[in-house]
Amino acid sequence: MTAVLETRGLNKSFGALQVAQNINFRLEAGARHALIGPNGAGKTTLVNLITGRLRPTGGKIFLSGEDITDLPPEARVKRGLGRTFQINQLFKGLSVLENVALAVAERDGVGGNMFGAARARRAVAEEAYALLERLRIADDALKPVRELPYGRQRLVEIAIALGLNPKVLLLDEPAAGVPSTESAIILEMIAGLPPDIAVLIIEHDMDLVFRFARRITVLVQGAVLVEGTPGEIAADTRVREVYLGERSHV
Amino acid sequence: MIPPGKSSLKRPPAVEALIKRHRLRPIELLPWAIAVAAYFLFPGYLALGAQIFIMVLFALSLDLILGYAGIITLGHAAFFGVGAYTAGILAVQGWHEPISGLIAAGVAAAVVGLVSGLVILRTHGLTLLMLTLAIVFMLHEAANKAGFITGGADGLQGIAIDPIFGAFRFDMFGRTAYWYALVVLFLGWAFVRLLVHSPFGRSLTGIRENVVRMHAIGTPVRRRLVTAYTISAGLAGVAGGLLAQTTEFVALNVISFELSGAVLIMLIFGGVGRLYGAFIGAPVYMIAEDELAKADPVYWLFWIGLILILLVMFARGGILGLIDQAMHLVRWRRK
Numbered sequence: 001m002t003a004v005l006e007t008r009g010l011n012k013s014f015g016a017l018q019v020a021q022n023i024n025f026r027l028e029a030g031a032r033h034a035l036i037g038p039n040g041a042g043k044t045t046l047v048n049l050i051t052g053r054l055r056p057t058g059g060k061i062f063l064s065g066e067d068i069t070d071l072p073p074e075a076r077v078k079r080g081l082g083r084t085f086q087i088n089q090l091f092k093g094l095s096v097l098e099n100v101a102l103a104v105a106e107r108d109g110v111g112g113n114m115f116g117a118a119r120a121r122r123a124v125a126e127e128a129y130a131l132l133e134r135l136r137i138a139d140d141a142l143k144p145v146r147e148l149p150y151g152r153q154r155l156v157e158i159a160i161a162l163g164l165n166p167k168v169l170l171l172d173e174p175a176a177g178v179p180s181t182e183s184a185i186i187l188e189m190i191a192g193l194p195p196d197i198a199v200l201i202i203e204h205d206m207d208l209v210f211r212f213a214r215r216i217t218v219l220v221q222g223a224v225l226v227e228g229t230p231g232e233i234a235a236d237t238r239v240r241e242v243y244l245g246e247r248s249h250v
Numbered sequence: 251m252i253p254p255g256k257s258s259l260k261r262p263p264a265v266e267a268l269i270k271r272h273r274l275r276p277i278e279l280l281p282w283a284i285a286v287a288a289y290f291l292f293p294g295y296l297a298l299g300a301q302i303f304i305m306v307l308f309a310l311s312l313d314l315i316l317g318y319a320g321i322i323t324l325g326h327a328a329f330f331g332v333g334a335y336t337a338g339i340l341a342v343q344g345w346h347e348p349i350s351g352l353i354a355a356g357v358a359a360a361v362v363g364l365v366s367g368l369v370i371l372r373t374h375g376l377t378l379l380m381l382t383l384a385i386v387f388m389l390h391e392a393a394n395k396a397g398f399i400t401g402g403a404d405g406l407q408g409i410a411i412d413p414i415f416g417a418f419r420f421d422m423f424g425r426t427a428y429w430y431a432l433v434v435l436f437l438g439w440a441f442v443r444l445l446v447h448s449p450f451g452r453s454l455t456g457i458r459e460n461v462v463r464m465h466a467i468g469t470p471v472r473r474r475l476v477t478a479y480t481i482s483a484g485l486a487g488v489a490g491g492l493l494a495q496t497t498e499f500v501a502l503n504v505i506s507f508e509l510s511g512a513v514l515i516m517l518i519f520g521g522v523g524r525l526y527g528a529f530i531g532a533p534v535y536m537i538a539e540d541e542l543a544k545a546d547p548v549y550w551l552f553w554i555g556l557i558l559i560l561l562v563m564f565a566r567g568g569i570l571g572l573i574d575q576a577m578h579l580v581r582w583r584r585k
Contacts, residue, residue: 051466073465073466073468074465074468074469074470074471075468077466077467077468078468083466085462085463085466089460089462089463089466090459090460090463091455091456091459091460091463092459092460093459094455094456094459095264095268097264097265097268098268098452101268101452102452102453102456102464102467103467105449105452105453106453106467106468106469107467107468110449111449111450111453111469112449112450112453112470112473112474112477113448113449113450114444114445114448114449114450114451115444115448118269120449121269121449122265122269124449125265125268125269126261126265128268129262129264129265138262138264141262141264142263142264142267160463160467161466163467164467164468
């Protein structure tokens, strides 16, 4: 199996504080992988290292075999690395359709076009709409995002990332802040993600993790504690101790 | 894929709405109808009219970066001033042809915009605001110091401009100046309108709405901002060049914090980020200034200040925002 995303010996420290320690991590094509760990385990740090918001102090990151360690965030996006945010990062005053169209336009390389190219513009709008239809949020296409309930906004958050047509999709707590009455639509969307995309989900909601993931990595104090199938993780005593033991729902 | 010939039948209304948003609406021709009518209705105010067009163009250039890209600046007059001095100095030094002089004014201001933008657009918020201020102060003092070429505090005098296309002489009634400024404003408007509806313009709006997300979808944010800043500076320079050419004089206050503030107030009066805010705000400000200063030459700014307070506290969208709300109310009542 080839890894679409791989980190080798990734380290990050702020002064004496080591927030990522020798992280070796592989995401296979089409993976459904979850990253879990108690608060402060370094999950967000790892996401920021992968997306390029943070520079590692050591180690390498590969995307489809290419070393992207020194590439700026934008270049990583162009190579197929998409992400969503734990707290919505949307264009709230713009319509749902345009939120997605902005991403599609950037991916197509026409986001900086100033003149003409009506055909390119139409292609972008049609593709964005087709994506909304696939995600079943096309009814809201013309509504400003800020008028949607939070759960629907969460879907737009994912839709924007999908507009990039990513090879790797990082979902940072996709169900965060969504009331339980609406969380079903999030689960449904995640379950319906295109099978060829490698998905890494960072999530606190264990129901979601165990329903979605085929592999789970447990991060503790900036280091990988264990990686395995959901069954292995649920049975692992160390995991129970440091993480699941605190909670009652597994 | 749907074949292109049939696609319009099947295309969903939302897609239709998005790609046809930039279609010209009849109301957008209203400012131009008023401008042409005003020529015949107020023949005694043509000089003021030309100055209003110039300030509309200046405010429009500010709207591109402030209203669309969300770059807050208190130094936009730097570019207006560079344009005014470029056009003025060229004419004084013997280059009297107006069109090329105006283009030179725009290019010079755009270059200053590009160079300063590359430096200051690395920052944002208060730092950026202070840097825009610093640049206008520096350029002001530079123009003051270089009196041998700019005329310093006395202003730049002796500007002589050839007839436009060798045919339309700048007359003492300001007729040529009126049409000249109006045509340039029209071209500037057409350009900015095209720009803000283009994918580039929409990406500026995206940057204003959420810069974090724009980074995350792979947008070269800083390059877009610098491009917008450069274009805006060029347009402001053209406006400044127009002022120099039509008034045949450049005062030191074209590069000033005061003028930067005034153009900001004009835009806020009209409405920010709406393309037409400049068309409402600049005339309202300048006519108010003209009338208020007649009634009270010393304290007219007091009233401008009062209007500003009322608008920003009770009508954040400016005058256009108020009109929007009124229309909304009328429609709602009808239902």
